[in-house]
Amino acid sequence: MSRNQLLNFCSNLMKLSNPHYLSVLILSIFTIFPSLCADKQKTEFKVTPIGRIHVDGALYLPEGNGFNPGAALSEIRAGARAIYGDWMARVEVGYSYGKIGMKDVYIQRFLKPGNHLRLGYFIPQFGIRGGGSASYKPAMITEIPESFFRTTTRKIGLMYSHYDKLFSVYATAFVGGHSLLFSVNEQGKSSGGGALRATIHPLAKPGNIFQAGISTSFETATHTRVINDDGEEEASDGYRRFSANFPTTVCKVSLLEADVKDTAGDWKISPELSFAKGRLALETQYYYMSVNRTGSLPNYHASGVYAMLRGIVLGDKEYTFSSSDSNIAYPSPKSLELVAAFNYTDANSKGSGILGGIANDYSLTANYYINKYMIARLRYSYTSVHGSCVTPDRNINTIQARLQFVF
DSSP states (O other): OOHHHHHHHHHHHHTTTSGGGHHHHHHHHHHHHHHHHTTTOSSOEEEEEEEEEEEEEEEEESOBTTBOOEEEEEEEEEEEEEEETTEEEEEEEEEETTEEEEEEEEEEEEOSTTEEEEEEEEOOOOSTTTTSOGGGOTTSSOOHHHHHTTOSOOEEEEEEEEEOSSEEEEEEEEEOGGGGTSOHHHHSSOOEEEEEEEEEEEEEETTEEEEEEEEEEEEEOBOOEEEOTTSOEEEOOOEEEEEEEOSOSSSOOEEEEEEEESEEEEEEEEEEEEEEETTEEEEEEEEEEEEEESTTOOOEEEEEEEEEEEEEEESOSSOOEETTTTEEOOOOTTEEEEEEEEEEEEEEETTTTEEEEEEEEEEEEEEEEOSSSEEEEEEEEEEEEESOSSSOSEEEEEEEEEEEEEO
């Protein structure tokens, strides 16, 4: 280890009290560690930089009332992936709209082929593409039901994965994502729960794919720290908040919201279906959620669904299957893909008196896979909403373009 590396490491350690420097410290450790063990270990230690950049631009019709044309760097990430024998560690820091935050931060242990354990901060597997970010969404933007039902939020957890030629299972135990930002006493009481995704794919050959699956999860209520009448600290009553924005990254405009108070926790279930034949593919998923409330208060219920039809226009002659993620893989470089999608979310629960709104979205996306790192995207969407408590009834046309670089 060189003198400059040691000085940089100590300097970062002294700055640890500032959370913005935490990511720098972790990356410094990944940089120094190979030199510490290079002569002591025969197993190769390999560190690979990772990152991504999303450059977006959008036009809206009609404009105004929150929607204005413009551009944005909607996603900037940098990090590293370290591999040592059967172990892998990943650290990513993200910057978006003036905020710095941790993304994937976990340690992974590879067991026998097709099996691994993951411990850290990540998105638990839930649904067809519930374990990944917007970079890996065929329709460019996370589907509204995925956002509203909070199935793509990161949590601190332990996940076991198994996948083979016939079926896959992803089981995760977790505590709420707030645990990365606040200690347990600051939260009043941490939430916790678990998620399970199971699929069967009797057909998983190139150009001939069929998979069916189901996901379910349960999470206890969120709490905050409050001071009671006796001046003592205690946890607040449980609550859960579900929301989604209009499907665009250039302007952030609220679309749906349901603030459910006096809750014990929420339960979700989601069947899924994927099919591909040659250059055509279909993906669809249904969501149902029940939020249990305390006392005699009626439960809150919500539902949603999305479906997308994918087609390769140029390049690859057939879709392939990704066994590790249990979904239809991206086409190869130099391929052009068209994706027609529809999604519907009903956040109204008249029995509980909570009306979050109803939204529909129709979209058509063109994806050109420039090379293994770059994708150019162009998307048109028509979004309608009514009965929402956070936006007036409205219909919005959006044209959005993106150039993304992921490595």
